[in-house]
Amino acid sequence: MSSTHPLFERHEIVVAGEAFKVYYCDILSCIKALFGDPEFISDLLLAPERHYTDEDQKEALDCQREGATVVPIIIASDKTQLTLIGNKTTYPVYITTSGKPHLAN
Known part of the structure; x- marks a missing residue:
């Protein structure tokens, strides 16, 4: 694992x-670490696409900010029971990006 992976922080609320x-x-x-890790290069969709800021597709996103990139992020959470440490409950939050589609053989 690369040393560039972010470390967990702990806070109390x-x-x-x-x-x-x-x-x-x-x-x-986390996203920077994912896209910067060569181990995942075959799983990421890195082909360029053009995105627009208006419905008429007259102003490209990178006109407002040169080199802009859209990275779709999916965030999900699910209640999980931790029975091995005193039957506690946790709500992990998962993130994923839109990856390259895999074709079945």
């Missing part, structure tokens, strides 16, 4: 008087 531990990585750092 209080909701309605109850304290919760929150572990997370910065999402932009």
